[in-house]
Amino acid sequence: MAERAGGESLLFLTDEQLRKGIEAMFFAYRGFTADPDRILQGLDYGRAHHRAIHFIHRSPGTTVSNLLSILGVTKQSLNRVLRTLIDDGLVRSEKGRVDGRERHLYLTQKGEALERQLSDAQRARMRAAYRAAGPAAVAGFRQVLEAMMDPEMRNAYNRLREGGA
Amino acid sequence: MAERAGGESLLFLTDEQLRKGIEAMFFAYRGFTADPDRILQGLDYGRAHHRAIHFIHRSPGTTVSNLLSILGVTKQSLNRVLRTLIDDGLVRSEKGRVDGRERHLYLTQKGEALERQLSDAQRARMRAAYRAAGPAAVAGFRQVLEAMMDPEMRNAYNRLREGGA
DNA sequence: AATTTACGTCAGCCTTGTTGACATTCCAAG
DNA sequence: CTTGGAATGTCAACAAGGCTGACGTAAATT
Numbered sequence A, B: 001m002a003e004r005a006g007g008e009s010l011l012f013l014t015d016e017q018l019r020k021g022i023e024a025m026f027f028a029y030r031g032f033t034a035d036p037d038r039i040l041q042g043l044d045y046g047r048a049h050h051r052a053i054h055f056i057h058r059s060p061g062t063t064v065s066n067l068l069s070i071l072g073v074t075k076q077s078l079n080r081v082l083r084t085l086i087d088d089g090l091v092r093s094e095k096g097r098v099d100g101r102e103r104h105l106y107l108t109q110k111g112e113a114l115e116r117q118l119s120d121a122q123r124a125r126m127r128a129a130y131r132a133a134g135p136a137a138v139a140g141f142r143q144v145l146e147a148m149m150d151p152e153m154r155n156a157y158n159r160l161r162e163g164g165a
Numbered sequence C: 001a002a003t004t005t006a007c008g009t010c011a012g013c014c015t016t017g018t019t020g021a022c023a024t025t026c027c028a029a030g
Numbered sequence D: 001c002t003t004g005g006a007a008t009g010t011c012a013a014c015a016a017g018g019c020t021g022a023c024g025t026a027a028a029t030t
Helices: A015-040 A047-058 A064-071 A075-087 A109-133 A135-148 A151-162 B015-040 B047-058 B064-071 B075-087 B109-133 B135-148 B151-162
Strands: A091-095 A103-107 B091-095 B103-107
Touching: A015 A047, A015 A109, A015 B015, A015 B047, A015 B109, A015 B135, A015 B151, A047 A064, A047 A075, A047 A091, A047 A103, A047 A109, A047 B015, A064 A075, A064 A103, A064 A151, A075 A091, A103 A109, A109 A135, A109 B015, A109 B135, A135 B015, A135 B109, A135 B135, A151 B015, B015 B047, B015 B109, B047 B064, B047 B075, B047 B091, B047 B103, B047 B109, B064 B075, B064 B103, B064 B151, B075 B091, B103 B109, B109 B135
Parallel strands: none
Antiparallel strands: A091 A103, B091 B103
């Protein structure tokens, strides 16, 4: 069943194959977050702090509303996280000079240090997985993930790709 | 930079490439859960209910502790979710006949109906992504995800692969 | 001057994770 | 048989981190 006129096999689109993909996403995501989670527990931080730190590191000087649209949470939720990071001296918030309503966010040295610790751990796992799977598999991995995103998120993702703050 | 003696490019292991992979996982996972989340909101259920329903459907008659090891949460946390599903008539819990301590879990017709609704939505997105990326990309996708799992989770994943309760 | 935008904050709610305490059941050793 | 330990499942209470709604302030825009 499921050979196309053109001869292209569509077996990879069976419900069974799709279910395997769904379960793979579930289990892999657990691995993906496991190492940072381990580091964060015991500090008083959680995954939400990690996400904020990652994207501030990624785009230094980014504004609060920028971060909101990337993280897809409410400002109240983000604010709670940001508050603790600022109070603990990991993040610096700077009033915008061109537009005084905006707050620009930066990691302090201490913040950068934690970011490095977290991303080192996460990259190590990613690197091992990439190395085990090989470059062709990695290309496919990225292709499928991109196709799985909401269009909005794909835009955010690609905007990040292009670069800076 | 980074050509190997053997000639195999290692450019796919740069920190930049790894970071892109990390961000892709983050954004893709959001898409991955978006459709079921939308369905569940308004019913009184959340992602935890979805996970329980998925794996009970997958392995009818599975025990609570079985489910615990797959989901990786505490039994107390799972129990609350299970409680509401049983009370609402989506899941049936049956005392084990060989070992009376165990409870075997099954979806009712109503439970199967919700399962179908949820997995249809999730599969539709997955199918679209798979189709857009093509079979070779899908193979790579699965390879990388498997390599990313904790060994324990990879075992759970593969045990599921083989089949039944 | 009036409105809109960006941000912060207070209050309260929900889901879903956690621990601790406890009941039930099975099994094995005394 | 009985007793104790291990496995299993339930109840209670708490914490993190989502959410909404309401409100305040400062800056920009009209």
